[in-house]
Amino acid sequence: MNDVNPLPLTTSVVFRLGTLGSVVTARFTTALAELELKPKHVGLMVALDSGAPPSQLELARIMAVAPSLVVSLADHLERIGAVDRVRDPADRRRQVLALTDTGRELLADCTALAHRLDEELTASLTGPEREALRRTLGLLGAEAGLPTSD
């Protein structure tokens, strides 16, 4: 008989982060549907919101995603009026994306929505616990090259 599992897989941060991230994203995705958006659309808007207007190819690099995917994401965002898409006059190969006022409002809606889900998700935590979680996730995310605001 082997010894008892010293540290089960379920205790690993990787496992817990992955599984919990998946259910949280599922909830977020559901809520987002009312705005005609999916998480990647939001990711694109976040990238546009913080930083100079980049070309679609740069966006693809930032989001670690295929350039062809940026095309379809931008197509949709343009269709609902959330972004402007203009050829860069200085280099007419580039397509420069920029959030419209509508896009900024939409992003604000997503933000409100996320924070509402936050309260729901972390209702059982104390204030300091919640802040510690937020801070630690932000730190690890920043190390992984994810968008942050601290």
Next chain:
Amino acid sequence: MNDVNPLPLTTSVVFRLGTLGSVVTARFTTALAELELKPKHVGLMVALDSGAPPSQLELARIMAVAPSLVVSLADHLERIGAVDRVRDPADRRRQVLALTDTGRELLADCTALAHRLDEELTASLTGPEREALRRTLGLLGAEAGLPTSD
């Protein structure tokens, strides 16, 4: 002019958990490839490891996944010798899955792998920070019905 963003989307726990979870899962998936496994296979083995041998349909409910998906996951695990699949003599409609010794070893490999990634991921955290993160994620995961061990 509206006021400055009071709390950007990127500070929300939902956002950070979702994005970080996604990159962490990607790393885990890559590492898992050497064992001929994908995250859902591991999820199935975890479910089998902790608890009485359930039918495939129960597994599907536990994993919140379609029964037909459990079939293909179990097919693969059986092919590599990680699980036994026997008809329940008491009810020959049921297919009862159980980890083999090989399966338990494989699960131990996954566990070691996850904890190795843990160290890599949380290298910049202090010990207490790492434990607080683990604990909080476990708590929220348990509330969401995810497998735990506390």
Next chain:
DNA sequence: TCGAATCGTTCGAAGTGTGAATGGTTACTG
């Protein structure tokens, strides 16, 4: 014993993302 419910399986379909090929634009090089 007969019909309804249950379990597992197969199969077709939807959704998501990638990579190769294409057309238009710019930059380099002799």
Next chain:
DNA sequence: CAGTAACCATTCACACTTCGAACGATTCGA
């Protein structure tokens, strides 16, 4: 100042994952 190479966006075909409906086998209820 050609002509070629590199670059950007786009389209399209494809792979992958997952689901839901249909089906056969088995069990349960009346």
